[in-house]
Amino acid sequence: MFPEIEEIRRKRKKLGLSQKKLAELVGVSQPLIARIEAGKFDPKLSLVKKMLRVLEEIEGGRVEARVVMNSPVIFVSPSDSLKTVAELMTEKEISQLPVMENDKLVGGVTEADVVRAVLEKGEGAESIRVREVMGDPFPVVDPEESVNVVSKLLMEHPAVLVVQGEKVVGIITKQDVMRFLTK
Template identity: 35%
Template sequence: MHIPRPEEIRSRRETLGLRQTEIARRAGISQSMVARIEAGSVDPRVSTLNKIITVLNNAEPRKITAGQIMHTPVLSVPPQATISQAVEIFEKNNVSQLPVIERGAPVGCISESVIVKAIEQQRLHPAHAVMVKDLMEPGFPTVPPDMDVETVVNILQQNHAVLVTEGRIVRGVITKHDLITLIV
């Protein structure tokens, strides 16, 4: 029989998204006992350790949602912004694309690649201000805050970002970088 070390108990509890008070309540012991066991300052009885292990083994893993991993604020531009304004945001924030948002709702996206393509096709001239709405592409996919992270991962395999929306209003954004950060 494997007897878990204190750090293994804490790690498993945190992975499951449980608080010490919840473990204590379910195991019928005090929260301070759980804290002392996790700290390694007490050597628990086998029966107490078994109660904790049973609670951990029976606990459902916490579902990670889009709302938990999204970041805010969402960098964006309105459709009426000039391409120059979009480029300034690209440079200032080291990004290559932005959602286009009007009155809180996503309406498209603008990227460095579409701007470069417009330059190649000579559709951009310094003499006249080209607006974001003139070059914007279809927007990023959207998901609700309670969408599971596995679905978000699948969507990000074909897209650079996912917008998290409530109704039609953008609340956050998830990028591939956010998922890497989550894993690391």
């Protein structure tokens, strides 16, 4: 076993990072991380280096979007009703949702959009379609983008989406940044 394995376990615990989160950041399974830390699996040197690099980036203050993001992302369609949006937001305790149509980002809908529709339409607001109230799509960043850049975007937008290739892999809100800081 590499002496670095003990260092990985120590750093992970010091940073308050779960095995599951480390596994997500490195791109492996949580059981693999557990077996590595328990000395029951001898990983390739490249994997050990990748694990150390991820932990050192977090420890060194350069935190990537992938560390803070929530995944999987919940989407709504432009044809969904505001009642559906309100139910999702209430059930999942979220304040904004990206709007997707045919696997393409077309907008974003927030609690404020829902409340505005209720003010304007009263009881009939529940049948309004998302397309009638949605705003522009939330900004997108790569998973490797720094949380500093994401935080600046969050000063102007309710959420930031994390996109890898063509796929939305995560969402970050102000609440996520605050939660990360309090870990």
